[in-house]
Amino acid sequence: MSSSSIATGLDVFLSEQLELVSRRRVGLVTNPTGVTRDLRSNVDALRDTGVNLVALFGPEHGFSAAAADATPVDSGHDARTHLPVHSLYGNIRKPTSDMLASLDVLLFDLQDAGVRFYTYTTTLALILEACAENHIPLIVLDRPNPINGVIIEGAMLEPGLQSFIGHGPLPVRYGMTRGELARFYNHELNINAQLHVIELRGWRREMWFDETGLTWVSPSPGIPQFATTITYPGMCFIEGTNLSEGRGTALPFEIVGAPFLDGYALAESLNDLKLAGVRFRPIAFTPSASKHAGIECYGVQVHVTDRNAFRPVIVGLHIITACRALAPNQVEFFSTSWEGKPPHLDLLTGDARVREGLSTNQPTNTLTFPWANELLQFNETRKRYLLY
Secondary structure (H helix, E strand, O other): OOHHHOEOHHHHHHHHOHHHHOOOEEEEEEOOOOEOOOOOEHHHHHHHOOOEEEEEEEOOOOOOOOOOOOOOOOOEEOOOOOOEEEEOOOOOOOOOHHHHOOOOEEEEEOOOOOEOOOOHHHHHHHHHHHHHHHOOOEEEEOOOOOOOOOOOEOOOOOHHHOEOOEOOOOOOEOOOOHHHHHHHHHHHOOOOOOEEEEOOEOOOOOOOHHHOOOOOOOOEOOEOOHHHHHHHHHHHHHHHEOOEOOOOOOOOOOEEEEOOOOHHHHHHHHHOOOOOOEEEEEEEEOOOOOOOOOOOEEEEEEEEOOOOOOOHHHHHHHHHHHHHHHOOOOOOEOOOOOOOOOOHHHHHHOOHHHHHHHHOOOOHHHHHOOHHHHHHHHHHHHHHHOOO
16 A cells, blocks of 8 residues: 555544444543544544544643643643643643533544653553543544554553653553553553544555655654654653753754763764764754853764664664763763653653763663563563554
8 A cells, every 4th residue: 555545543533433433522631643545634634523522631842732731731722723732741641520521522533753751652551541530532543653553662660650751561662653552551451442543544564654655743842844853762862861852952862962072072972883774974063052051062863874774772872882981971861851750761761771871981781681572572562452
């Protein structure tokens, strides 16, 4: 089947399955990524077909996907439709009974990044819990995993490191669509919500997002383009250090640097490793926000040359190691996170041994070696929930 015939769960739902919400009061969890193939918003498309949409819900970054990372978002009303918009990224992160009281069914339609620490993953799990507790059916309108549904990578999340950027027994890169992940959570976490997944049509597991024929809509300020998702699974580790991960620039998660680094030396040391599918180029940049805002930084841009061979998690660890080798007294790990929990890098990797090993200059391959058997076991579990 060609990419031109791929349909999202939303498109399939609108054309074939509207009877699931006929004469029912409907809530919708979404943001600007919830569009039809021809880029109509799901809110407009649902209302135009007569769906009784009575409430909206927004994840981190808000219903508009415009708020900065980790910024609380208030509930309110949509200015155009006047529907209530319940924020799931403020004082409340799990739908309350009051939020769900006026609903007969809840729809979930969000594009995400295919990575455990992208918070829409945790929001999905909490919504499943709320729906189970309140006896509200949940319909997930499936969308592609943008970084394909084959490759899995990274450490399994240690139970003691569970947070809003890591929920459930998943590796960093889990290789499932949103609908498959909902099935995984619902069973593996014993949630047992009344779940219905509207499947994609025409999608194949090996597909990257730009092979689907669908148009990329940014799900958050830090993921402005599809290319960002390719490097994001490893470059997000930089968040756990005092290095800039490129926030406040046009290339978040594709560049790394700091005022005290030598970009040319860093590029040379990383290229000498001959890591699969990637090259590094010296770069200077001045972030307009976040770490080192207004200060010129020196580092590298990550250029992916073969995305199927590229392993971003491994590359992210090598980058931190190389930066520490160049500036051992200046590269620091944050001792906590904005959630006030363990070190932020621990929450991102899901494995405290990683930061401990990096701190004592252990070779990267010794840090990742324990993951192999865990990933094999996870893959066997994952197979039970795959739809494609």
